[in-house]
Amino acid sequence: MIRIGYACINTKLDAPNxxxxxxxxxxxxxxxxxxxxxxxxxxxxxxxxxQGIELFRITSDxxxxxxxxxxxxxxxxxxxxxxARLGDFIARKGLRVSMHPGQFTILNSPRREVxxxxxxxxxxxxxxxxALGVDNSHKIVIHLGGVYGDKAESLSRFVENCKRLNSRIxxxxxIENDERCYTVDDVLGASRAIGVPVVFDVFHHVWxxxxxxxxxxxxxxxAAKTWRKRDGRVKIHYxxxxxxxxxxxxxxxxxxxxxxxxxxxxxxxxxxxxxxVKDKEQSVLKLFRALNARQPRAA
DNA sequence: CCGCGTCAAGTTCAT
DNA sequence: ATGAACTTGACGCGG
Numbered sequence: 001m002i003r004i005g006y007a008c009i010n011t012k013l014d015a016p017n018x019x020x021x022x023x024x025x026x027x028x029x030x031x032x033x034x035x036x037x038x039x040x041x042x043x044x045x046x047x048x049x050x051q052g053i054e055l056f057r058i059t060s061d062x063x064x065x066x067x068x069x070x071x072x073x074x075x076x077x078x079x080x081x082x083x084a085r086l087g088d089f090i091a092r093k094g095l096r097v098s099m100h101p102g103q104f105t106i107l108n109s110p111r112r113e114v115x116x117x118x119x120x121x122x123x124x125x126x127x128x129x130x131a132l133g134v135d136n137s138h139k140i141v142i143h144l145g146g147v148y149g150d151k152a153e154s155l156s157r158f159v160e161n162c163k164r165l166n167s168r169i170x171x172x173x174x175i176e177n178d179e180r181c182y183t184v185d186d187v188l189g190a191s192r193a194i195g196v197p198v199v200f201d202v203f204h205h206v207w208x209x210x211x212x213x214x215x216x217x218x219x220x221x222x223a224a225k226t227w228r229k230r231d232g233r234v235k236i237h238y239x240x241x242x243x244x245x246x247x248x249x250x251x252x253x254x255x256x257x258x259x260x261x262x263x264x265x266x267x268x269x270x271x272x273x274x275x276x277v278k279d280k281e282q283s284v285l286k287l288f289r290a291l292n293a294r295q296p297r298a299a
Numbered sequence: 300c301c302g303c304g305t306c307a308a309g310t311t312c313a314t
Numbered sequence: 315a316t317g318a319a320c321t322t323g324a325c326g327c328g329g
Contacts, residue, residue, distance in 0.1 A: 104308040
C-alpha cells in the first residue's frame with residue numbers, strides 16, 4: 001500500500017502557524033503562540049483524516065524559538081494535555097507525523113557551537129514528538145550536513161556526533177540524501193555506521209545521483225532494509241523540479257504525469273511518500289484524483 | 300490599514 | 315561578492 005502526505009502547511013485552512021521576532025519574544029508571548037499553534041494542529045489533522053491523508057509533517061516552528069535560550073517556557077508541561085490529546089488522535093486515526101529540522105541543523109560542522117545548537121534543535125524536535133506521546137515510527141528527518149572540503153572526514157564527524165546523541169533522539173532519527181553533498185549511497189553508508197533508517201529522496205537523487213546502475217525501485221529496496229519494525233513503514237520523499245527555476249528548486253505543484261510514471265514502478269510496495277511542493281495538500285488531492293480515475297480502489 | 304523589508308541559526312553553488 | 319536554494323511565510327514597521 002502506498003500512502004501520500006504533505007509538509008507543514010494546509011493552504012486552504014486559514015490557520016497560519018504563528019511566530020514572532022526575537023526582539024519581541026517573551027515567555028508569555030512564546031507560550032501564547034505555542035498554544036495557538038498546537039491548537040491549530042487539530043483542525044489540520046481532522047481535515048487530513050477526513051480526506052484519507054495519513055501522512056503529515058509538523059512544522060519546526062510549532063513552538064517559537066523552540067531551541068533558543070530565550071525560550072524558557074516549559075511548554076511540554078504547560079501544553080501537556082493538548083499535546084497528549086493530539087497524540088491520541090494521531091494514534092487512533094492511524095496517522096503518521098514527522099518533523100524535519102531546518103538547514104541550521106548540522107551535526108557534522110567543524111564548529112562546536114554549530115553542532116551544539118544542532119543537538120539542541122534535535123532535542124526540541126524530540127520533545128515535541130515525545131509530548132505527543134506518539135511512538136518511534138514518528139520520525140525526525142535530517143541531512144548529513146556539509147562537506148567542508150573533505151567528505152570522508154566530514155562523514156566520519158557526522159557518525160561520531162550521531163553516536164553521542166541520546167537514545168530518545170536516535171530512536172526517532174532518520175537520514176536523507178541531499179541534492180548537493182551526500183548521495184543516497186553516502187547516506188546508506190552512514191546508516192550502516194549508526195543504525196538509523198534512510199529516507200530516500202527521489203528528487204535529490206536526480207540532482208545528486210549514485211548507484212546509477214540501479215533503478216530507483218531497487219535503491220528504495222536498499223533504503224527499505226535500513227528500516228526495522230519499530231521504525232514503522234518505509235518512507236521516501238518525492239518532488240519535481242520547478243520548471244525554469246534554479247536546479248534543485250521544488251515545483252509549485254506535483255507533476256501528475258511524472259508521478260504516475262514513478263508510481264507504476266513502485267505501486268506494489270509498502271511506502272509512505274512525503275511530497276515536497278509549494279501547494280501542499282492540493283498536490284496530494286490531485287494525485288488521489290488521478291489514481292482513482294485510473295483504478296477506482298487506489299490509494 | 301496595507302505594503303513590503305526583514306527575520307535565530309549554516310553551507311553550497313550559480314551568477 | 316551576492317543571492318538563492320534548502321521542509322514552511324509571517325511579522326511588524328512605516329507610511
